[in-house]
Amino acid sequence: MLVSQMSEAQKETFDQFKDKVKDCKLIDPSDDYILKWLVARNFDLDQAEKMLRRSVEWRKANRVDGIVEQWEPPMALVKYYPMGIIGADKFSCPLWIVSFGKGDWKGILQSVSKRDYLRYISYMAEKNLAAMRKNSSNQVNPMLYQTFIVDMEGLSMNQMAYKPFREVGFEGIQISEANYPESLRRVFIVNAPKVFTFVFNMVKPFLHPVTLDKISVFGFDKSEWSAALLKEIDADQLPVHFGGTMTDSKGDPKCSSLISLGGEVPQSYYMEATKPYPKSYMTTLTVPNFGKRKLEFKITQANSMLRWEFMTEEGDISFRLYYVKSKGGKKFDVVNMERVESHLMMEEGEIVCTQPVLYIVEFDNSYSYLRSKNIWYRITVDLPISERSAS
Numbered sequence: 001m002l003v004s005q006m007s008e009a010q011k012e013t014f015d016q017f018k019d020k021v022k023d024c025k026l027i028d029p030s031d032d033y034i035l036k037w038l039v040a041r042n043f044d045l046d047q048a049e050k051m052l053r054r055s056v057e058w059r060k061a062n063r064v065d066g067i068v069e070q071w072e073p074p075m076a077l078v079k080y081y082p083m084g085i086i087g088a089d090k091f092s093c094p095l096w097i098v099s100f101g102k103g104d105w106k107g108i109l110q111s112v113s114k115r116d117y118l119r120y121i122s123y124m125a126e127k128n129l130a131a132m133r134k135n136s137s138n139q140v141n142p143m144l145y146q147t148f149i150v151d152m153e154g155l156s157m158n159q160m161a162y163k164p165f166r167e168v169g170f171e172g173i174q175i176s177e178a179n180y181p182e183s184l185r186r187v188f189i190v191n192a193p194k195v196f197t198f199v200f201n202m203v204k205p206f207l208h209p210v211t212l213d214k215i216s217v218f219g220f221d222k223s224e225w226s227a228a229l230l231k232e233i234d235a236d237q238l239p240v241h242f243g244g245t246m247t248d249s250k251g252d253p254k255c256s257s258l259i260s261l262g263g264e265v266p267q268s269y270y271m272e273a274t275k276p277y278p279k280s281y282m283t284t285l286t287v288p289n290f291g292k293r294k295l296e297f298k299i300t301q302a303n304s305m306l307r308w309e310f311m312t313e314e315g316d317i318s319f320r321l322y323y324v325k326s327k328g329g330k331k332f333d334v335v336n337m338e339r340v341e342s343h344l345m346m347e348e349g350e351i352v353c354t355q356p357v358l359y360i361v362e363f364d365n366s367y368s369y370l371r372s373k374n375i376w377y378r379i380t381v382d383l384p385i386s387e388r389s390a391s
Contacts, residue, residue: 040181076111076269084259087237101154105165107265145185153191276311276346278376287365307350310377318364
């Protein structure tokens with residue numbers, strides 16, 4: 001929806017919303033961008049404001065605003081993450097091809113950290129949205145949405161059974177839903193095998209109904225899904241493989257020289273799998289079976305940096321980071337609770353503490369009925385550079 005398409009009642013709600021969030025520093029201050037948050041929450045003022053403010057804080061905590069200029073993604077992702085922009089649909093929206101079934105997801109996740117994988121999702125989103133904003137400045141109608149063709153050809157149960165990929169996939173969906181609302185115009189999932197139905201049913205709870213309404217799933221009947229694609233995409237913007245007329249300079253019907261189609265990741269990219277060992281500066285902590293341990297950090301200066309590094313001696317542990325504005329108050333997640341295999345690799349991370357409140361690191365072993373977990377950790381808080389310089 002564009003601002004120009006709103007009803008009078010919606011326009012009144014929009015004006016109220018815009019006034020409520022006028023203190024937020026937005027990556028895009030345009031009315032059409034602000035409207036996205038309202039549409040994503042069905043014009044519920046309170047829910048839309050909560051969603052937007054959480055995203056602004058997420059961006060700041062994870063330094064997303066400067067990610068395109070300041071972060072260089074690992075080459076394994078650049079070369080083997082199976083997606084790219086091929087053209088545009090009939091509404092001038094960028095057209096992405098995602099060769100999901102051909103992705104070597106296990107190889108990718110053995111070559112990069114989970115943190116870098118999730119960061120790459122934001123990197124790609126930010127890079128494309130910046131290009132869309134730039135192109136929109138030269139057009140009458142702003143470029144606000146994207147269309148995706150997700151090709152499941154080659155998808156196997158072995159790929160879907162790889163636990164780290166399932167976990168990082170769900171987290172990536174949550175990041176996209178929470179921070180890039182109303183970015184999709186259409187999603188076409190083609191060549192979906194039976195196993196995909198099982199996977200999609202697991203994914204659905206993570207998707208907002210507005211997003212689900214934009215997704216169409218097709219099996220292996222190419223005549224069916226290619227006809228659906230051509231209703232939305234001109235033939236010269238669609239590779240021959242998908243029913244269009246486009247080929248690359250080599251005549252490839254999949255246009256493999258124009259976009260990454262995935263493929264097996266060479267083992268030369270794999271990270272060295274070495275069992276972590278405690279470092280001399282680390283502190284030890286035991287989390288009992290069926291129990292939790294919490295570490296509190298009182299942040300006195302906004303924009304301080306909280307860094308963590310930890311490992312477990314045997315077995316994984318659940319990790320969560322949140323803050324509260326007062327003791328016993330409502331919890332605001334910064335890092336959602338997740339089980340990490342810190343017995344196989346040292347777990348490291350950092351966030352910007354956007355508010356001077358109490359941040360709490362939680363280690364949770366409540367799923368283990370029989371075994372306690374020994375953790376070695378170091379967690380530090382560094383003041384903002386300006387404060388360190390002043391002192």
